[in-house]
Amino acid sequence: MKTLEEAKQAVIEDFSMYDEWLDKYEYLIDLGKNLEEYPEEQKTEDKLIKGCQSRVWLDSKVEDGRLFFKADSDAIITKGIISLLISVYSGREQKEIAEDDFGFIGEIGLKENLSPTRANGLVSMIERIKELAQESISQEPAEEVLTAEDAKELAPLYDNVIMAIKQVYDPEIPVNVYDLGLIYELVINKKHEVSIKMTFTAPTCPMADEVLAEVKKSVADVPGITGCEVELTFEPPWDQSMLSEEARIELGMD
Amino acid sequence: MTINDIRDMFPALRQQVYSRPLVYFDNAATSQRLEKAIMRMDGLALGANANIHRAVHKLASDATEEYESTRDAVRDFLNAGSREEIIFTSGTTASINLVAYSFGETFISEGDEIIVSEEEHHSNIVPWQLLCERKKAVLKVLGIDDEGHLKVEDLKTLITPRTKLVAVAQVSNVLGIVNPVKEIVTICHSMGCPVLVDGAQGIVHVGADVRDLDCDFYAFSGHKLYAATGTGVLYGKKKWLEQMVPFMGGGEMIGTVKFTGTTYAPLPGKFEAGTQNINAVPTLKDALNFMSMIINDDELQRELGEVDEYMYTTLSRIKGPNEVRLFGVPRGTEGKIPLYSFVVEGAHHEDIALILDKMGIAVRSGQMCAEPLMDRFGVTGMVRISLAPFNTMAEAEYFIKSLEKAVAMLV
Numbered sequence: 001m002k003t004l005e006e007a008k009q010a011v012i013e014d015f016s017m018y019d020e021w022l023d024k025y026e027y028l029i030d031l032g033k034n035l036e037e038y039p040e041e042q043k044t045e046d047k048l049i050k051g052c053q054s055r056v057w058l059d060s061k062v063e064d065g066r067l068f069f070k071a072d073s074d075a076i077i078t079k080g081i082i083s084l085l086i087s088v089y090s091g092r093e094q095k096e097i098a099e100d101d102f103g104f105i106g107e108i109g110l111k112e113n114l115s116p117t118r119a120n121g122l123v124s125m126i127e128r129i130k131e132l133a134q135e136s137i138s139q140e141p142a143e144e145v146l147t148a149e150d151a152k153e154l155a156p157l158y159d160n161v162i163m164a165i166k167q168v169y170d171p172e173i174p175v176n177v178y179d180l181g182l183i184y185e186l187v188i189n190k191k192h193e194v195s196i197k198m199t200f201t202a203p204t205c206p207m208a209d210e211v212l213a214e215v216k217k218s219v220a221d222v223p224g225i226t227g228c229e230v231e232l233t234f235e236p237p238w239d240q241s242m243l244s245e246e247a248r249i250e251l252g253m254d
Numbered sequence: 255m256t257i258n259d260i261r262d263m264f265p266a267l268r269q270q271v272y273s274r275p276l277v278y279f280d281n282a283a284t285s286q287r288l289e290k291a292i293m294r295m296d297g298l299a300l301g302a303n304a305n306i307h308r309a310v311h312k313l314a315s316d317a318t319e320e321y322e323s324t325r326d327a328v329r330d331f332l333n334a335g336s337r338e339e340i341i342f343t344s345g346t347t348a349s350i351n352l353v354a355y356s357f358g359e360t361f362i363s364e365g366d367e368i369i370v371s372e373e374e375h376h377s378n379i380v381p382w383q384l385l386c387e388r389k390k391a392v393l394k395v396l397g398i399d400d401e402g403h404l405k406v407e408d409l410k411t412l413i414t415p416r417t418k419l420v421a422v423a424q425v426s427n428v429l430g431i432v433n434p435v436k437e438i439v440t441i442c443h444s445m446g447c448p449v450l451v452d453g454a455q456g457i458v459h460v461g462a463d464v465r466d467l468d469c470d471f472y473a474f475s476g477h478k479l480y481a482a483t484g485t486g487v488l489y490g491k492k493k494w495l496e497q498m499v500p501f502m503g504g505g506e507m508i509g510t511v512k513f514t515g516t517t518y519a520p521l522p523g524k525f526e527a528g529t530q531n532i533n534a535v536p537t538l539k540d541a542l543n544f545m546s547m548i549i550n551d552d553e554l555q556r557e558l559g560e561v562d563e564y565m566y567t568t569l570s571r572i573k574g575p576n577e578v579r580l581f582g583v584p585r586g587t588e589g590k591i592p593l594y595s596f597v598v599e600g601a602h603h604e605d606i607a608l609i610l611d612k613m614g615i616a617v618r619s620g621q622m623c624a625e626p627l628m629d630r631f632g633v634t635g636m637v638r639i640s641l642a643p644f645n646t647m648a649e650a651e652y653f654i655k656s657l658e659k660a661v662a663m664l665v
Binding site for chain 2: 021022025026029053054055074075076077078
């Protein structure tokens with residue numbers, strides 16, 4: 001496989017073979033026509049790139065530490081442009097893509113010669129490629145390995161953090177959010193940063209923001225804790241079976 | 255006069271793009287500007303550049319004369335009842351927003367209804383949606399048939415005692431068909447409902463006699479009419495304008511200002527708050543003079559008719575695997591302005607526009623600010639060519655050849 005620099009040079013050379021822009025378009029059209037087929041069922045809203053006049057879908061997957069792209073567009077010149085980007089970037093390491101400046105696009109004069117809407121589309125495509133590369137890096141499982149000592153050290157912190165969460169009450173039900181079963185996930189890492197995934201009894205809770213902030217503050221105030229991130233999720237949706245024993249008694253359900 | 259004589263009046267047409275003579279077919283978005291209009295605007299900036307109405311000095315009085323004589327010219331052109339019924343705005347969008355706000359604040363309450371048609375430009379949809387949101391009113395839609403004709407008869411069932419206004423285009427910016435505005439107004443008035451006409455496209459090719467149409471409001475822009483950008487007109491019947499609350503507060507629109515309360519200026523000042531586009535508005539005079547001149551020139555009209563006829567018949571005859579599908583098919587004696595929106599089977603509208611651009615031809619592609627209409631026809635966009643009186647037969651023929659070449663490249 002060519003290096004990233006070699007791949008860019010190849011595109012610049014290909015492009016410079018044509019003096020006339022119509023011929024360059026012809027080249028892009030050919031690229032577009034020869035782009036590997038994109039599965040119809042992947043043409044979903046979340047794969048659409050925002051900011052293009054024509055529709056462009058871009059999908060990616062990681063294999064052996066490398067990022068591979070697939071794309072399609074209903075306009076053939078746009079398809080040629082995304083095909084060109086894919087030919088340069090697909091199959092490279094995520095970090096290399098995320099850190100590239102995409103400056104060679106300027107060298108072939110593509111951006112300047114597109115209509116403003118399409119130039120914006122090109123910028124959006126580049127941004128999306130970088131975003132996907134960035135996302136795939138941060139999603140890499142950075143699972144911590146805890147030693148027995150680590151576990152021993154963290155155990156009392158878990159107790160204290162749970163105590164802190166129990167100080168936060170649901171605005172409508174006189175039971176704290178922990179016993180209500182709203183906390184789906186609670187992790188403390190070696191740096192003593194807490195990450196929490198929690199839900200609400202209903203997705204329309206008007207006090208949601210306040211409650212999240214309260215949980216975050218309450219946990220962050222626990223001595224020894226260095227930070228706290230709270231993520232809201234409605235998957236799975238909450239139901240009464242998630243109530244703790246204490247909560248059931250409190251609500252007179254048992 | 256010939257088309258070539260007309261061309262001489264538009265300096266922008268002398269330029270080349272990508273070393274090819276410019277063929278400008280995007281006149282429905284913004285047309286080119288008359289040299290006279292450019293000169294007048296420059297002259298005003300260089301000379302009579304002073305704020306109107308307020309001061310007593312010479313420059314102010316010259317500027318005021320230029321501005322106010324434009325109001326008279328517009329009144330004459332539209333055949334409005336009085337000059338107080340002519341409000342200057344920054345364009346059609348501003349005119350419609352003015353009515354949506356001021357008429358809305360005055361006459362619309364919860365549960366009232368506004369009707370727009372399915373073929374409206376976003377400018378004649380969104381201001382009404384904003385009003386409806388504000389007032390908890392209901393926006394209803396008058397449909398069109400498959401050939402792009404308004405279902406005018408449906409109005410009779412669509413209008414209810416709660417309907418407070420019907421807003422409709424004289425000519426759709428996508429379909430180009432001249433709507434039967436007079437008939438629409440008659441139906442609406444018989445049911446006690448006023449009518450706003452979006453004349454952005456209509457004024458350019460059909461003109462408007464607002465007293466004959468009997469519409470309650472009529473809006474248009476200068477930049478589609480060979481005048482400067484940032485100019486526009488709202489015509490409104492006095493009986494409405496007088497009752498409506500002001501749109502914007504500021505200088506010029508007041509009678510007296512006290513902290514205990516302010517009174518408003520009489521029409522038209524009440525709706526012209528702040529410093530107006532004083533260098534640009536007078537270019538409307540040149541535009542309207544030009545319009546009056548070409549409308550009455552039979553020789554020119556015949557030549558323009560030939561270009562139009564060629565374009566329409568040639569486009570309609572492109573069949574086969576890459577058939578051209580034209581939207582807005584006129585029937586009977588119905589008029590269609592020289593504006594053609596189409597899709598080509600197997601080729602994306604944006605690709606076509608991009609290739610034509612490199613051939614020196616400016617066309618529009620996309621949704622043309624009429625997304626509901628695109629949905630109505632089940633397309634993501636169209637190519638639109640819109641002609642002006644300076645577009646020649648040679649340009650039309652070059653366009654058809656270029657279109658065929660572009661399609662051949664794409665499929």
